[in-house]
Amino acid sequence: MRCDAGVKLVCRQAQASGASVESTAQSLNRGVVVKIIVGVKRVLDYNVKARVKADKSGIELANVKMSMNPFDEIAVEEALRIKEAGRAEEVVVVSIGPAQSQETIRTGLAMGADRGILIQTDEQLQPLAIAKLFKHVIDKESPGLVILGKQAIDGDNNQTGQMLSALTGMTQATFASKVEFEEGDQALKVTREVDAGLESVRVQLPCIVTTDLRLNEPRYAKLPNIMKAKKKPLEVIELADTGVDTASKLSVVEVNEPAKRQAGVMVDSVAQLIEKLRNEAKVI
């Protein structure tokens, strides 16, 4: 049986189940994206000011509002739209973090995702470890598409999606502002936000997509769906049970507040402002 790179996962599933070439072809007619995995992270709410702990060990996260990382909300929304367009059968929300991350997963389920997986740990993991854990999930779940936020607004690393692509061999399309299906749903045309504007790429599925702000506007979960979400399946896996090596040689020495800005001056008129900018600040 011939397995093109783009349909590798479907082929792998078909081979594993002893399915015939014909049934593989049938599943291809429906497109290769049977399942979408979306990553979500619980982070300090974007409207809360980050305060450095007195002992400089990190950011104060006790008794502050936590929310789903905004880019991950966009990822969930995109996955749901793809499913609603009939191009995927299941959306699985995956988080890696403390027990409270279940709430973040429930938020995704309330938006409309089908089930959740939490790899539970209280450790602060680096993106490489997170990517290895996502690979662990992908090896089991064989998704046709993985959608992650381009970065979490806490660590601002912007690494996990790219690392996951490198580790799994799935194609990569980062900073997506538009995702379209092509070639009988075996490839994506992704419009990407780059420094000078937009570029478009065509990537064979399975693919890792990371979201940028313009991709969509995430829906709000409605109350009945929040209730329904409580009954959707959520599997909790202890980090140790994954067998994944998450050791890191990168450590945080300390976290500091940035230097405060010097107090400025108020000007009385546009003319005075221009004068200051030209002669004092010398920026125009």
Next chain:
Amino acid sequence: MNTLILAEHDAGELRPATLNVVAAAGQIGGGEVHLLLAGQDVAAAAEAAAAVDGVNRVLVADAAPYANAMAADLSALVVSLAEGYGHILFAENATGKNVMPRVAALLDVSGISGISQVISSDTFVRPIYAGNALATVKSEDAVKVITVRPTSFDPVEATGGSAAIEAVEAAAIDERARFLGQELSDSDRPELTSADIVVSGGRGMQNGDNFSMLDEIAGKLNAAVGASRAAVDAGFVPNEYQVGQTGKVVAPNLYLAVGISGAIQHLAGMKDSKVIVAINKDEEAPIFQVADYGLVADLFEALPELSAALDG
């Protein structure tokens, strides 16, 4: 040990950000600085790279697929050359962010994103929480794979160097990911994240049409136009204008905030600007707490006056 830098280029010219990354490499020290130039017909850019102050060697991978800087292709190339380097650096921009984590993962080391300061060859400072905090991180990996925030390092001189130029072989090309095209913003206007001056509007602009007043001023200052999330959410301008924690982080020489109250998430995206000017009719607006120059005024009177004054 030596440092390898992925150089970026456009139409035969080095991108300025590469000069900032070379400056960071100089602070890391320890050995030679090598620039890797990947692309098609890059002879002119290679000459420019060889002239950069502080560069010892320029490695040129001249192959058609590199012209479009696809992440899988560039990361395979960097990894094929990685042996023996102590540091591999990229600019923290669209290309660097796309490629660096792949290189780190393929080498099984942690990536270090967006450093703003070099403490020593293994210890760096990087902004987290959109710059609301600065993390000092230490890497014990054999090779440190890093993106460098260009605005945090003064560029080295583009001339004065005389590095050797040497061809290197292309690495594997991933045919499953192909470049289709680009749709670049108005090229007359600088790009938001690299502009020297940014003029931004908030909810106080009242509607999208009024942003033409900011466009006019931006045109006279050769500035980029940005917006607060409130203005984007209100539909005045598209998301690509958004400056803030969930939008673009900018650090221009001059940031002019007009009708922007100064929500935390907006401040996070612009407070590293060298000079901040705020124009707002509400004297209590939090934006004034970070402004170097504040003007309490109705923007619909102040902007036409400002525009006229810039002609003078």
